[in-house]
Amino acid sequence: MTTTLAQHAEAEAARSSAPVTAIAVRDLRMSFAKRGGGSALRPRVTRVAAVDGISFAVKKGEIYGILGPNGSGKSTLIRAISTLLIPDSGEVKIFGLDLQKDEAQVRRLLNRVSVDAAFYKKLSPRENLLYSAGLYGIPRAEAEAKSLEILRRLGLREKAFYEPLEEMSRGMQQKVAIARAFLASPVIVLLDEPTTGLDPKSRRDVQEFVLELRDAHDATIILTTHDMPEAERLCDRIAFIHGGRFVAEGSADELRARVGGNATLEDAFIQLTGDDLHSDDQEDT
Template sequence: MLAVETQSLTKQFGTCAAVDHLSFEVEEGEVFGLLGPNGAGKTTTIRMLACIVSPSGGSAKVAGYDIAKESVKVRRSVGILTENPSLYERLSAVENLEFFARAYGITNRHKVSDRIKELLDLFQLWDRRDERVATFSKGMKQKLAIARAIVHDPPILLLDEPTAGLDPEASKLIRDLIERLGSLERHTVLLCTHRLEDAERLCDRVMIISRGASKVVGTTKELRNRMGGTPSWRSPSGRSHGRWWIRSGASSLSRAWRWTRDPHASWWRPTTFRP
């Protein structure tokens, strides 16, 4: 069964098409990546699927519900991790999760407290459950934001840049968690990222989007096979910059890349840039 299905989904902001006739399908239990540079339309796509903004055109079904006609049912079926952690910093971790659990319709007091305990234990935040979120580190906030996204145990998760701004250790923890949610707990995950390594490690299939339009869809292996000028991922020796591109039929996407040193680690990685 399809967890997410979009048909020519479009979002127009004035004269600018943030999402341009996007069509894709995500199977139940699949981890599907939306890969693209900043401004490609990933966040707007997620916002439309979470029924926060309405599409200008096209249609989409999430968990079998139409996003235009059954928005409340769609919202109940998805958990969303937004670009910012979106947590109430003057409330404690428990108070944050309690509010969202009830807002998502869990009314039984025991069920709410059991679920919160389970999640805070899982994310190793139980010891700091009564502390205000303002005192948490960025990584802890991100973990709590993911806990909030899954507090009502939704079948579909929409994750927007879950590792953005995190140090390598926190990023690894988040990646492990997403992997676990996808493979073991069989959540359907729609993952927005501009980091190739996240997409490569976590996603069953990836769609590359640019300027709101789909460029190519496939498994990470298929995409790698279509890539030309692939940079070496292991060492910065040899070429210091270059260009990679992805071809799908007549259309192609290309980006200039160069090596940059990761500020949190001693290793180098290829990043795209505008020449």
């Protein structure tokens, strides 16, 4: 069997004892055209910078959190890293592979979970997961056992495994999306607000599952959230994003220390961004 570029990059990473950079993002920029003002015949179109020159690096096995309010650019950043959007400029490297030049290789290393996950809604979680497993080349019996184990672990009752997805709540569908992302034991997982809309018990199930997976499989994870306790609990390092820019980066302790005293992470966010995480979204600011 020939060694792919990606396998080679991973093997190189495993050989070295120094922390390996899994994801390196350099000066990434992404803007969208937005209509506003002008007349009905001649609407004014302006460009809105959703991601405005972001650079950061994530080490192999790290859980890196991106914390910011609605409209701050989290999803756009995740979509650009997962090859769903082509950025205006900048560079993303995954284990040294270039996102655009080596797209096919990179795609095999990445898995993204978001609330807008695409499924065959008339089919059950079992059918959807077995279909995806087939695409990953996982044998059917193994896929069936693994899917069931992950869904149980995420607190989904077994009966739901066989019911059409369209009859399930959004939270349950979210768990199926998470199960699918972890089915193939991916090297890098991009979790776009994985617990938004989940009840407290489900949120905890998902958080514990994410921690276990990182510990058991050394997966590298980027996670976006607006939940402070979630960021503190899961993330080795956190970046505060505001208006498409990273305003601060560090461990939760480091971010709190930058503000001083007995500051909470929320205090740190407010002071460092000059904004409140729970204020109205940033889309029109």
